[in-house]
Amino acid sequence: MSSRRANKSKDIKVVDLFCGVGGLTHGLILEGLDVVAGVDNDVSCxxxxxQNNSSKFIYKDVSxxxxxxLEELYGDAPVKVLVGCAPCQPFSAISKSKAIGKDDDRNRWAPLYRFIKLIxxxxxxxxxxxxxxxxxxTKKYPVFADFLKSLSVAGYNVSYKVVDVSRYGVPQKRxxxxxxxxxxGEISLIPETHDKTNVVTVRETIGHLENLKDGEVHKLDVLHRSSRLSEMNKRRIIATxxxxxxxxxxxxxLMPDCFKRDSGKSYMTTVYGRMRWDDASPTITTHCTTLGAGRYGHPKQNRAISLREAALLQSFPEYYQFDPPEKISMVKTARHIxxxxxxxxxxxxxxxxKRHIETHRATARRK
Incomplete structure (x- = not known):
């Protein structure tokens, strides 16, 4: 994955809602888009x-x-772009087997409805x-139906799809x-760039990093640090x-009690496992440096992956700084990543x- 930056477009201005530490923003900047600001209610981001985006962080709840x-941030830009990743807690907090009705507490969906209003x-x-x-x-989540309808009424051409990001060069199944x-005009995501024959692997992404013991912090890279394991978890990872x-x-x-129940047998392949060298990693979550939270064991070393490894698997460049060195925290930084x-x-x-805007301009010139 190259961190080469495209030339910045002077006439496209972007605002990133729910920006977090700037993963989306940084990708847009590397493609030459001018992200003028990000908005988030977590000041720790x-x-x-x-530090990494030379862009303004607005500490404010989007509501x-x-x-x-928003208009003031755009100014008189010829092309205005609004992007965002609304918090997904409502979706994880609700039973996936339960339908969500229109009469549900609207506050649960406030971020998405606010996104609609700003548009x-x-x-x-x-x-x-x-x-x-x-x-x-949309049957389970009417808020998305509302989102799509509002875009259509406002004159937008809409496309959406579910993607596995490993098919676009991210070394992770997500x-x-x-x-x-x-x-x-019509707009869509570019075609997939990778398939199962050329997926970016864990080995390609983190294989160059120096060995690390559990609980150790690398002397030259404070982000290359791993969680300390209990004695039982040390025995478990050695036996894996x-x-x-x-x-x-x-x-x-070595089996936890929950593994011994019939309902817990599936856990044996989903948690405490090791990643595979020559495949994409499992989904990197906010608990990705905890051995028992998923398949977050290092492929070879007897520990969970480090913060640095997690960041690389999320395709952050090695130069990306998440906090001053003295403020790096296993819990907070893993959450950010x-x-x-x-x-x-x-x-x-x-x-x-970019391709969409260029195509639109070329079409307009021919008319």
Missing amino acids: QFAFE KFSSKE QDTKPDVVSMENVPDLCN RRMVLLASRL PKNGGSAKSWSDD GNAVPVQLGRVIGESI
């Missing part, structure tokens, strides 16, 4: 966003971010949203819904075969927007 403020008021030329795949189920909408092994190889004395839009997916969205 400010350092990373501003209190006004259309006037209606300011009418940006292009809109993009990245979110969890389940949101596409399914996300990506929506693109434009007032300029290298390169993709799982708890199926453990002796009974896991919540981010992969930078490479940001680049794909940015390239899709």
Whole structure:
């Protein structure tokens, strides 16, 4: 994955709602888009966003971010783009087997409804949203049906699809819904760039990093640090075969009680496992440096992956700074990394927007 930056477009201005530490923003910037500001209600994201993107971080809940403020950020830009990844907690907090009705507490969906209102008021030329795949189920989540209808009424051409980001060069199996909408004409995500024969692998992404013990911090890279394991978890990771092994190889004395129940047998292949060298990693979450939270064991070393490895698997460049060295935290930084839009997916969205605008301009010149 190249971190080469395209030349900055002077006439396309972007605002990133729910920006976090700037994964989406950084991908757009690498594609030459001018992200003038990011908006988020988590002030702990400010350092990373501003340090790496030379863009303004607005510490504010999007519900209190006004259309006037948004218009002022755009100024007289010829092309205005609004992007965002609304928090997905509502989708994880609700039973996936339960339908959500229109009469549900509207506050649960406030971020998406606010996103709709800002679009209606300011009418940006292009809109993009990245979110969890389940949101596409409009019967279960009427808020998305409302979102689509509002875009259509406002004159937008809309496309959306669920993608596995490993098919776009992210070294991670992660399914996300990506929506693109434009007032300029039809718009869609660029075709997939990878398939199962050329997926970017864990080995390619983290194989060059120096060995690390559990609980150790690398002396030259403060982000290359791993969680300290309990004595039991040390025994478990040692007993887990290298390169993709799982708890199926453990002796009974290593099994947690939950594994011994019929309902817990599936856990034996989904948690405490090791990543495979020559495949994309599992989905990087906010608990990605915790051995028992998923298949987050290093393929070879007896530990969970480090913060640096997690960031690389999220396609953050090695130069990306998440906090001053003395403020790096296993819990906070893992949350920042896991919540981010992969930078490479940001680049794909940015390239899709650029191609769309260039096509629209070429068509307009021919008329």
